[in-house]
Amino acid sequence: MEPDPVGAEKLTGKLLVAAPSLRGSTFDRAVILMLSHDGDGALGVMVNKPTEVLVGDVLPRWISVVSEPGVVFQGGPVSLDSALGLVAVGGSDEPLGIRRVRGRLGVVDLDTPAEIIEPAVTAMRVFAGYAGWAPDQLEGEIDEGSWYVVDSEPGDAFRTDAQDLWPVVLRRQGGQLALMATFPADPSMN
Template identity: 55%
Template sequence: MEPVAGSLLVAAPTLADPNFARTIVLLLDAGNDGALGVVLNRPTELAVSSVLEPWAEVVSGPDVLFQGGPVETDSALAVADVAESWAEGEEPVGWRRVFASTGLVDLDAPVELLAPAFSSLRIFAGYAGWSAGQLEDEIAEGAWYVVPAEAGDPFLDDPSGLWSTVLRRQGGQLAMLATMPAEPGLN
């Protein structure tokens, strides 16, 4: 599968970079100029209310910021799923579709206008970014597996098992990797 907006990057078990070991990255943009995404399974302990108070009542649990990646960690990106009533109609102002009913939220938009449109929302500090050709090279080297995302992936209450869950549902050899211990030498 080609890396496109809305697909997931699953870190190979051998990817040792501590920024990405056992991560799942939702690609928000991918093209000839590079790619950008957020790590879905790295919650921090920092409450959203302490940084972006107006959005604290809107975020899905856990109500903490997630470490979106190592780039620009002092900036925030929000990913939201629109409520069923919006999914088929006109898109909410301040929201841009990435895949299915999931998209990016403009955090500068008024919360009171956007909140009713969302069924789920998560805020990420920083992002993961790749320059032109860099991600494709990493995929060719075997650092990442590209798989389709499912609607609920970005919004799990407990994202700690997301890496294994995504691998398992792929079937075949990828499903077998889900059981690989983090440190095979200790097995």
């Protein structure tokens, strides 16, 4: 097994906030929660891109567990036909069917019966697809200024106003990043 890249453990649980240079791409104003980052690459989900697809329409047994607004979120451009469940775990135990990512945050095996998971979690989101990077690819994108790496707060992944997360996260950083929050969605309309 290869050693982790320097600082890799620091990216798991962090947020990647898309720089304005990604405007017009899949990652336009994206906020990505990093779920893993090691010598094999990186994986995260966009926590601010709700779709109009109801969880009950695609995964009906999870409707009682999933948090409001009860829709599937676009996790990223990779494997759009797959689903990933993200949860906030209520206690310190390692519940069956949940792999902890960092702190209370975990990924749930959606083949686990919902009745087993429900008592152990305080929040849940379902994502279609994910964002993935090959080894060293993400580091290159960060170095070129495509992403701002910032700390996540406990409720970021489960906000009911998720679509407003990009400016919220930038504002709370202060300084130049807070100023970026005022960057117009369409600069030609400025």
